[in-house]
Structures are given as structure tokens and as C-alpha cells.
Amino acid sequence: xxxLVCISHVPDTTSKINFMDKDTKFDTxxxxxxINPHDEYSLTRAMWLKENQGASVTVVNxxxxxxxxxxxxxLAIGADDAIRVNAEPIDGFFVAKQLAExxxxxxxxxxxxxxxSIDYNGGMVPGMLAxxxxxxxxxxxxxxxxxxxxxxxxxxxxxxxEVLATSLPAVIAGQKGIVEEKDLRIPNMRGIMTARTxxxxxxxxxxxxNTTATINFEKxxxxxxVKLVNADNLAELVNLLHTEAKVI
Amino acid sequence: MAVLVFAExxxxxxKKTAFEVTSYGKKVAEQLGTNLVVLxxxxxxxxxxxxxxxxxxxKTSNPxxxxxxxxxxxxxxxQAANKENAQVxxxxxxxxxxxxxxxxxxxxxxxxxxxxxxxxxxxSPFVVKRKSFSNKAFNNSEIKTAVKVIGLAxxxxxxxxxxxxxxxxTFSPTLINSGVTSTSIDKTTGKVTIADADIVVSGxxxxxxxxxxxxxxxxxxxLGAATACSKPVSDLGWRPHGEHVGQTGKPVTSNLYIAxxxxxxxxxxxxxxxxxxxxxxxxxPEAPFFKAADYGVVGDAFEVVPxxxxxxxxxxxxxx
Numbered sequence: 001x002x003x004l005v006c007i008s009h010v011p012d013t014t015s016k017i018n019f020m021d022k023d024t025k026f027d028t029x030x031x032x033x034x035i036n037p038h039d040e041y042s043l044t045r046a047m048w049l050k051e052n053q054g055a056s057v058t059v060v061n062x063x064x065x066x067x068x069x070x071x072x073x074x075l076a077i078g079a080d081d082a083i084r085v086n087a088e089p090i091d092g093f094f095v096a097k098q099l100a101e102x103x104x105x106x107x108x109x110x111x112x113x114x115x116x117s118i119d120y121n122g123g124m125v126p127g128m129l130a131x132x133x134x135x136x137x138x139x140x141x142x143x144x145x146x147x148x149x150x151x152x153x154x155x156x157x158x159x160x161x162e163v164l165a166t167s168l169p170a171v172i173a174g175q176k177g178i179v180e181e182k183d184l185r186i187p188n189m190r191g192i193m194t195a196r197t198x199x200x201x202x203x204x205x206x207x208x209x210n211t212t213a214t215i216n217f218e219k220x221x222x223x224x225x226v227k228l229v230n231a232d233n234l235a236e237l238v239n240l241l242h243t244e245a246k247v248i
Numbered sequence: 249m250a251v252l253v254f255a256e257x258x259x260x261x262x263k264k265t266a267f268e269v270t271s272y273g274k275k276v277a278e279q280l281g282t283n284l285v286v287l288x289x290x291x292x293x294x295x296x297x298x299x300x301x302x303x304x305x306x307k308t309s310n311p312x313x314x315x316x317x318x319x320x321x322x323x324x325x326x327q328a329a330n331k332e333n334a335q336v337x338x339x340x341x342x343x344x345x346x347x348x349x350x351x352x353x354x355x356x357x358x359x360x361x362x363x364x365x366x367x368x369x370x371x372s373p374f375v376v377k378r379k380s381f382s383n384k385a386f387n388n389s390e391i392k393t394a395v396k397v398i399g400l401a402x403x404x405x406x407x408x409x410x411x412x413x414x415x416x417x418t419f420s421p422t423l424i425n426s427g428v429t430s431t432s433i434d435k436t437t438g439k440v441t442i443a444d445a446d447i448v449v450s451g452x453x454x455x456x457x458x459x460x461x462x463x464x465x466x467x468x469x470x471l472g473a474a475t476a477c478s479k480p481v482s483d484l485g486w487r488p489h490g491e492h493v494g495q496t497g498k499p500v501t502s503n504l505y506i507a508x509x510x511x512x513x514x515x516x517x518x519x520x521x522x523x524x525x526x527x528x529x530x531x532x533p534e535a536p537f538f539k540a541a542d543y544g545v546v547g548d549a550f551e552v553v554p555x556x557x558x559x560x561x562x563x564x565x566x567x568x
Contacts, residue, residue, distance in 0.1 A: 013495060013515050017384040037496050091389075092350070093359065118495060118518070120380050120387070122362050127318075127350030136427040137318065139347040142489070156498075157343045157433070159441030160490065166428040176496045181483050211359030215375055215388040226528070226538050231547030234559045237527075240543060242563065245525045247447065247504035248471065 001055040001146065001168070004106065005046045006099060006113035006125065007074050008036035009067035013118065019217045026119075026217070028066075035070055038114025042174035044185045045144075046112055047078045053146065056080050058106065062089045062098045068200065075195035076187030082198070087205035091212045092120075096128035101206050103133055109169040112178075115140050126173035136170040142177030250285045251277040252334035253302075254325050256342060260292035264407070264444060265340035267300050269400050271408040272367070273338045274301025276398075279371050280335065287328045287419070289313050289321065294416055301410040306332075306419035315433075316344050319426040322351035327421040329356055329395065336374075338398045342443060349399040359391040362399035382495055382518035401522070402443070403501045442493060445474035447504045448523070450493060452478040454509020454530060454549060458486035463553045464508065470560045476500065478510045494519035508549050512537025529553065 011017070011031045018027040035043070049055035059074040061067045062085040071082040083106075085098045103111060111130075116123035130137030136151075138144070142161065144153035149168045154161050156175070172178075187195070229237040241248045253273035255266035270286055277284040286302040288294050290313055294305045306328055313320065325348065329337050337352060339345045341363065353360035363379040365386070373390045379401060380387040391398075442448055449468040451461060461475075468475045475491060482492035493500045495518040505523035509530060510516060517540050520526070528541040529552050538544045545552050 011381075013382070013518060017381045019385070041496075091359075093353065096350075096354075118382050121382065122360075123346055124350040124353070124360055124362060127347065128354050128360075131322075131351045131354035137351070138428065139318065140343060152431070155343075155347075156490065157435070158443035159439070160433065160435035162430055162434070163432045164428050165431050170427075176492070177489055181479075209392075211353075211391065211393045212361060213390045213392060215390055217380075218377075218386040218388065219384070220386070223540065224542075226541045226544045228538075228544045228546065231545050231552050231555075234545070234552070234556045235562075237543065237545065237556065238559045238563045241504065241525075241527070242567075245504070245542065247525050248560075248563075 001049060001053060001110055002106065002108045003046045003049055003055045003057045004103060004108040004111045005039065005043050005057060005059045005074070005079065006111065007039050007043070007059045007061045007070060008114065008117035008119070009033050009061055009063055009070040010036045010117050010119045017219070023216045023218065024214065033070055035073060036114050036117045038116060038175050040184055041176055041178045042112040042114055043074055043077055043079065044179045044183055045174060047185055048179070049146065050078065058083060058108070060085070060099060060102050062087055062095045064088060071200060072195050073187060075198045075200070076191040077185045078191060080198065082200040084200065084202050085205055086202050090210050092122040092124035093128055093211045094208055096125050096132055097208045098205050099125070099129050100132040102203065103129070110146070111135070111171045112174055113171065115173040115175040126171050130171035133169070133171070136166040138164055138166065138170065139173045141172045141174050144172060144178065249280070249282045250332040250334045251280065251282060251336045251338065252329050252332055253284065253286045253338045254348070255286050255288050255291070255297060256340060256344060257288060257291040260290060262291060262296060263342065265342055265345070265402055267296070267407045268402070268405055269338050269340045270297055270300040270302055271410070272400055272405045274410055275367050275408070276336055276338070279368060282335070285328070285332045285334065287325060289324065298414040299409055299411055300407065301412050302414045303412055304414055305416045307416050308419045308421060310423070312423055315430045317426050317428065317430070318344070318347040318351055319428065320423055322348050322355055323424045324421045325352050326355040328419060334395065336396045336398065338400055341399055341402045345399060349397060353397040356395045356397065357393065358395040358397045359393040360397040360399065361389050361391055363401045364398050365401050365404040379522065383521040384518070401501060403503065440472060440474040442474045442476055442491070442498050442500060445502050447471045447473035447506070448476050448493070448500050448502045449473045449506045449508070450476035450478065450510060451481065451508050452510030453480045460550070461487070463557065467506070467553060467557050470557055470564065478516055507537055508553060510537060511535045512540055
């Protein structure tokens with residue numbers, strides 16, 4: 001089984017979000033980048049496939065040279081090799097198109113990606129990739145098992161969960177649950193040392209016309225101060241929620 | 249030319265978001281000077297859609313579509329879009345909606361914007377505002393393709409009544425095969441889901457243990473709310489994972505979010521910030537959540553919540 005894990009290189013959750021060039025660009029100054037949290041769960045799940053079912057695990061990112069430390073971190077966690085598609089990730093469709101080329105060229109039969117990236121939150125790359133490849137697709141996956149070519153996968157639905165039966169080749173959009181928090185792998189010293197010499201290949205992008213373009217960014221309006229209600233006066237709280245906030 | 253909306257239903261009944269996407273679609277159709285067509289799959293009675301501006305309803309009834317299948321549904325939407333020559337296709341952000349939208353976009357070779365929160369600010373170029381950076385920013389994006397797909401964020405536009413005298417047409421698409429089949433669905437019945445709830449009551453580690461959730465459930469019941477929890481609570485196994493809200497859990501976009509014993513870590517806020525009104529009950533006046541909240545009570549949840557329930561019951565009794 002050849003597994004490809006898609007890794008987004010995203011600002012750490014605690015980063016200050018600022019924009020520059022008249023609010024047309026994300027300001028990367030002082031921003032720490034990490035593996036997208038949903039991709040981290042997916043990568044750990046892929047490591048289990050490697051250890052228990054003999055899968056090979058490749059990680060891929062679409063980005064410029066600044067994303068390489070993030071790919072090296074994924075190698076340190078245990079991926080066998082890495083691919084960087086040398087392009088600015090313009091939008092989800094563009095990224096899906098580039099990943100589809102990587103999958104075709106590498107004959108990957110299982111692709112695991114996070115359900116969304118925590119920067120642009122598009123949640124579109126896995127579904128687009130599967131559709132471009134005509135692979136089976138499970139979204140918002142919270143657990144799966146592969147036996148021979150068959151996959152049993154559980155996805156989160158509103159108010160519960162659904163078990164799906166499918167088969168390889170497939171794309172799975174993972175999230176927490178695909179492995180638990182306590183199972184998440186972090187790089188150890190040996191992993192970090194070996195990651196330096198693991199192959200990281202760079203491929204050039206295929207041409208693709210943009211389907212969307214960012215005009216600019218805005219920040220939400222500054223929030224007013226919290227209105228504190230005395231713990232002994234909860235009738236007032238009920239009144240505020242009813243007459244002022246109009247939510248009850 | 250048309251705007252096409254997919255109005256999702258479960259067991260024949262429309263979800264609230266079906267009316268929200270219809271309301272939104274009607275306004276987009278007006279902006280473009282065209283008509284709104286609403287696609288339904290196995291909905292019993294479609295007449296309620298006329299209240300929200302559906303000029304034409306495509307009614308699909310087929311037992312093979314009884315269980316949601318993303319690939320097959322997406323293909324049905326594509327067939328409807330092609331038949332109506334739709335230039336904009338609008339889908340909600342339910343768990344099925346977010347599964348469908350990217351497939352539909354590729355099928356129609358269309359640019360996709362998800363998490364859209366407002367009407368297009370202009371239609372030529374076609375620019376929509378979408379949430380990004382885990383609710384810390386908005387992104388105004390142009391969709392450049394001839395056909396555009398929009399994923400509308402839940403509870404961002406609301407229901408806008410606009411009664412029209414629409415008509416219904418039977419739509420019988422051909423069904424493609426899918427390599428994915430549903431083997432079982434496990435859904436809590438009789439409980440409000442986090443996705444559909446107007447109010448969400450959420451508990452954190454400040455509640456000290458799973459045995460103390462009775463008051464959370466009681467508060468939720470009084471308010472007709474869904475129950476939720478913070479990440480540590482689900483990681484500790486006090487509550488099921490399906491209740492975890494936050495960046496790596498479920499997003500909350502309710503009208504009112506009540507956080508009890510939750511300090512408000514940035515990862516938690518990222519998932520709940522889209523709620524319109526936030527009420528925080530916490531013993532620690534320095535809890536970061538107070539900075540993000542609209543209303544706050546500094547106090548011990550074990551004293552405040554029962555009293556709050558009591559006052560709410562009195563209020564409900566007076567106002568019913």
C-alpha cells in the first residue's frame with residue numbers, strides 16, 4: 001500500500017493574524033508555522049499503516065521553500081520521503097490539481113489529508129482531489145481500517161456518525177478521532193537526525209488557471225467589552241439575553 | 249441562466265439550513281437578474297420553499313437516494329445545474345453539504361468558495377466574503393469561473409421570507425454508481441444536534457467530573473439547546489467525542505453559546521467564535537474567555553448554573 005499524506009503548512013493557532021500590502025497578503029512576520037493539526041492526526045494514522053500493514057508513507061506539500069521545515073518535521077515523525085510541489089498554493093482547486101498529478105505519477109492508492117487547513121479553512125482539497133482522480137472519498141473521517149483492498153471508514157455526521165464501506169484507491173479527509181490526541185506522534189531525536197537524510201524531492205507545478213483570487217482580507221470588528229452580571233442577580237442575565245441579545 | 253440551490257432534507261423534512269440557502273439564493277438571483285431554482289431530493293412537501301423565494305422547485309423522488317451518498321448526490325446537483333444552465337450553485341455547510349461542495353465544483357469545473365457569510369459584494373467581478381483563519385479574519389474572494397459554487401456558512405444569513413408563487417417540476421436524473429456505501433448510521437434521536445441548535449451549552453474541565461453534567465443537561469433542556477464540551481473534557485473521556493467543539497472538534501455557529509467552566513484557550517475560541525452571542529460562566533475573572541464573551545458571570549458554576557436554571561424556568565413560565 002502506497003500512502004500519501006497531504007501536509008498543509010499553517011500558522012500556529014496562537015499566531016497573531018495580520019495582513020500587509022493594503023490587506024491583500026497575510027503578514028508572515030513573526031509567525032510560527034506548524035503541520036496543520038488535522039494533518040497531524042492523519043500522519044499518525046499513516047504511521048500505523050506503515051508499522052502494522054507494511055505501507056510506505058510519503059508526505060506532500062504544495063508551497064515554496066519556506067514549507068520545507070514542516071515537511072522535514074513530518075519526515076522526523078516517520079514518513080519515508082517527501083515531495084514539495086514548487087508553487088504558491090493559490091486556492092484549493094489549484095492545490096488539488098497539483099496533488100492529483102503527484103498521485104498519478106507516484107501511483108499512490110491511499111491519500112490521507114486533514115479535513116481542512118486551519119488558515120484558509122476551505123475544506124475543499126480532499127474532495128476535489130478524489131473527484132479529479134475518480135477515487136473513492138470519505139470526508140470528516142473519525143476512524144478507518146484497511147483490509148486487503150477494502151476500507152471500513154466512519155465519518156462524522158450532524159448528530160452522530162455513519163459507517164461507510166469503500167475500497168482502494170481512496171482519499172480520506174481525516175480529523176481528530178482518526179487517531180486520538182494521546183496517540184499523536186511527535187518527532188524524537190533519532191527521527192530528527194534521520195529526517196535530514198530522507199529524500200525530499202521537488203517537482204514543478206502543472207499549469208492551471210486560477211478559479212478564485214483573493215481580493216483582500218478583513219479583520220472582524222473589534223468586540224465590545226464583556227457585560228458582567230453579578231452572580232446574585234441572574235434574573236438580570238435572563239432579562240439581558242431576552243431583551244438585549246434577543247437570543248432566548 | 250439561473251441560481252441553483254440544493255435544499256437538504258432528512259426523512260422528507262427540510263433542515264433549517266435549507267430555508268437559509270433558499271433565502272440567500274433568492275437574493276443572489278435578484279442581484280443577477282435571474283430566477284431561483286431549488287433542487288430537492290426525497291422531500292415530502294416542497295411548498296414551504298416558496299415562502300423563501302423559490303421560483304421553481306425541482307423535485308426528485310427516488311428510493312435509491314434515500315441514504316445520502318456524496319458522489320451520487322453531487323452528480324444529481326450537476327445534472328440539475330446543467331439542465332437549468334445555472335451560473336451559481338449554492339450548498340449549505342451541514343456535514344453533507346461540506347462533503348458535496350468540492351465534488352460539485354470539480355464536476356462543474358467551477359471555482360468554489362466555502363464558509364461564505366454574506367451576499368456577493370459585487371457580481372461582476374463575482375466577489376464573496378468568506379471566513380478564514382479560524383474566524384480571526386475574512387477573505388474577500390473573487391470566483392472567476394463561468395459557473396460558481398458557494399458553500400454558505402450556517403446561520404450567517406438567516407431566514408428571509410419572500411413569498412413567491414413558484415412551481416414544481418419533477419426531476420428524474422440518471423444515477424451514477426458510487427464506490428462508497430453506507431453500512432450503518434448511528435444518530436442520537438430526540439436530541440438537538442450541535443449543528444442544528446440555536447443555543448449550545450458547553451462544559452469544560454471546571455466542572456470537575458462527568459458526574460456533574462446533570463446541570464448542563466438540565467440547562468440545555470430548559471433552553472432547547474444542544475450540549476457540547478471542551479477538548480480536555482472529551483480527551484478525558486468525560487463526554488463523547490461528538491460533543492467536542494473547538495478548532496479540531498465541531499464548529500459552533502449558534503445564536504447563543506454558553507461556556508461553563510471553560511477558560512477559553514485560543515483553540516477553543518477558534519471553533520466557537522462564530523456564535524453570535526457568547527455567555528461565559530467561570531470562577532476565574534482572568535479567564536481569557538471573558539475577553540471574547542458578550543456576557544459573563546464570575547462565580548462558581550455549581551452555584552450559578554442551578555440558580556440560572558431556576559430563573560430561566562420562571563422566565564419560561566411567564567412567557568409561555
